[in-house]
Amino acid sequence: MSDLLAARTQMAISLGFHIVFAEIGIAMPLLMVLAEWRWRRTGDDVYLQLAKRWAKGSAILFAVGAVSGPSPRSPVPSTVEMIPLVRLTRRIA
Numbered sequence: 001m002s003d004l005l006a007a008r009t010q011m012a013i014s015l016g017f018h019i020v021f022a023e024i025g026i027a028m029p030l031l032m033v034l035a036e037w038r039w040r041r042t043g044d045d046v047y048l049q050l051a052k053r054w055a056k057g058s059a060i061l062f063a064v065g066a067v068s069g070p071s072p073r074s075p076v077p078s079t080v081e082m083i084p085l086v087r088l089t090r091r092i093a
Contacts, residue, residue: 008055021061 001009022085039047 017064021064024062025058028054028061032058 032054035047035051035054039045039051
C-alpha cells in the first residue's frame, strides 16, 4: 500500500466516523428538548434524568466529532488524525 493510499484510507475512515458523530450530535438536542418537555408536562422524573444523561452523551459525542473531523484550515489531516497513520506505516515498513 502506498503512502498516498494509506493517507486517503485513513482520511476516509476518519471522515466516516465524523459524519456519524455529527449526525447523532445534531439529533440529540432535539431529543433532549422533547424529554425535558415531557418532564415538564408529566412531572415524571424519569424524563428529566433521561435529558441529563443525553446531555452528558452529547458532550462526549461533540468532543469525539470535533477531534475526528477535518481541519478547517487545510485539507491535510490534523496531528490527532495522523497518529494512526504513522503507526500503520511503521507496521508495514
